[in-house]
Amino acid sequence: MKSCTHKRALHLTRATALLCLLAACAITGKALAPVFPGKVTSTQQQAIDYVEKIVELKSSAHWPNIKPDLFLKDLKNSIHDPVSIYAGKGTNFCAYGALTYLFLQDDPLGYATLLLQLYHEGKASFRKVKFDPSAAIKQQAGDLKYKGALDINPAEQMWFLTLADHYKGYLNFFNLNYDEGDENRFWASANYAKFNRMTRQLLHYDYDAMGADLMRPRLKNIYNYISEKMKTGTVVLFINNRIVHKKDHIQIKLGVPTHFIVAERISMKDDIITFIYWDYGRKTQLQISTAFFKRIVFGITWFTKKEKNAR
């Protein structure tokens, strides 16, 4: 009962804040400003109501290569259809893509306001994180090419580049500053601890992680573990994608994880696992043996909604 009262109070606060903001914008005719980003978890409808009120954006002096109309279109599309988040061909943005997919389900209004603040002001703060992207990032965002649909999604370009610029792990130590093309190199890579750190700081979830960059989780039955966790939360897997989606015929490969995916559904019959996951703007169903599944999974991160932020 107490939690219901608490939720109702939160809804009222959010609604009031949103109404005040929209009224202020109607009066001033200016672009919408952020609404308490990150303090509470929001719904998709709130985020839709927010972004659909924005008819036009002015170009931002901070991001010279971002076309405002494309930015707005991309942002609206992400809010309406989180599945469409696409990390780009050949980039090392998959961790940021998975994070964004979760972000858009956890706090889409927070995502929208954060990206708009970043766009308008060139920097932004969200919960305790202060994003202040480098000049090289600001120059590059909107101008990434030959990455498939990411080419025409400048909001995602700006966001992924900002995340990669802000968060550093040991894989980034030898390439800390962005140069053209670094989105495909170690500059953008994310190790498992870095991914978990990002989600801890940006999402309103409690999380539990098992596994490591070079060691698989020690579990008797990995299928049982993941399927149990999926009943109560969201599961992200850190997998060795090079043996799942082969790109060459080299038989001896390093057993290292390379890719983050969000588990959507899992079932097993006759030792064959049917697994549906999200990555790269779509959902995929894969059928693999339990032994192969065990071979590819290096990290299992399990997110549960924090009670105080539950919808």
Next chain:
Amino acid sequence: MPGKLFCILSFLSAVFLFSCSPKNISTNYYYENEKALDRIEESYKELYPLGPFTIGFTSRDFKKLSLEIITDTLSYIYEFGIDEPRLLDTLKAYRLDAARINTLIKEMHDIRCTWITYSDYYVDEKKQNLILMSIKPVALKAPFSYAKYYVLTYFPQPQYFDSEGRLLDKRSLRRLRKINGEVFRRINNKVCYAVTGHFR
């Protein structure tokens, strides 16, 4: 005598290396296999609109293949042995033209085509599609070229190239267009090639 032996060995090494070099393969390969390659491209182009799919051979001996069937909501990835009855059953289950896809698979197998797919790219913010085909020619099995694939792109319309025959972004922008991180070279106005270390 040692000098003569050295000359002979150098000559043989040069012949061996150049006969198997990616450059040589690239220059000749398409024209030597044009009919078979174009037939595969044509079949794929006709079959794809009936139900999007990609096919790739995932084992070195070309006995295992990966079939990806793409629907509006989900992509389904399956792996089959080339002669497994499950393959045809699956194609039929998705109401694809099983007989023609099976023929396509056999044609791909015969020419060692490792992968065929549609790939998107953007020009002036508009989505375009090309057909991407990877082949592992026998000659590229030579030492030092173990992981080389001959990748062809079939564009739906004529493309622009620089004086060295490299694919350009578009006429007004003198920037090289990269596909999967690779620079491609002209075969004809619509077909380009690259020799790469990966088939997709």
